[in-house]
Amino acid sequence: MDGSRECAPAPPDEAVTRIEQIADAALRRFARYGFKRSSMDDIAREAGLAKATIYLHFKGKDDVFRAMMARFLAQVAARCEAVMAQPLPFPDKLSALMLAHFGAGYAAFGDGEHLVELKTVMASIATREAQAFEHIFCNHATALLTQAAAAQEIALGALTPGQIVETIAHAAIGAKMGPQPSLESYEARLRQIAVLAAQAVARR
Structure with a gap:
């Protein structure tokens, strides 16, 4: 390939494709x-x-790291939106949402030995992107609980949807603690958390 052509500015569509290619490679x-x-x-x-x-x-x-995070966030957001569009019962949709969010994050970063370092990097140079990742689950899960309660599929009790979602998120993070679980084990733990949460808000 001609080196001058390789370094020439790419058309807009090709530039987006290259940025995504670089972000995927960086991940x-x-x-x-x-x-x-x-x-x-x-x-x-x-x-x-x-x-x-x-x-x-x-x-x-x-800059590459931030672009990698932005690309990953878009992919996770798309997965979560696809889950929310499915006509699933509340327990199944909550489980699928947790897998689409936390499971995807663990598959990408969590089962490697560099997770601690990457978290430190996120906190120092990609704070906005790290916060946006958390918000993806919180926003969708809050909407899910609100919709299910309005449809009388669940009963929230004394807690607000936000409080319940915060507890679920903490449980999902805590499920990584101890000896590092495999992706399959972590996903099984996420499903268990979803079952427990669904039972807690089930209509009596």
Whole structure:
């Protein structure tokens, strides 16, 4: 390939595709090797692109990390929206929503040895994106509880939907504690949390 053409500005659609390609490659690289051990050269090789092409779209590794988070957030949001559109009973929809959100996050980051480092990086350079990830589940789960209560499918009792969702989210995070579970084990724990939450708000 002509090197000058490789470094030339890409058309808008092609530029978006390349950014997504780089973000996906960065996610794979960071999950396997962590942030510190991944250079722009490494990300370029993972993406199958010249390093100069990476710099056409990003100033540095921090920008790539934020783009990776934004891309992942969009994918998780789409999964959660698909779950919300399904005509499922409340317990099944809550379980599917937890898998689409927390399960996807664990599959992407959580079962690797670099999770602690990546969380630190998120807190330092991608705070907005990390908060947005939390909001995806909270917003959808709150809407789910509100809708189910309005349809008299569940009874909220003394707690607000937000309080219940916060408790569920804490339980999902706590399900990772102890010896690191496999993805299958973590997903099983998420399903158990969903069952318990559904039983807690079931109409008597």
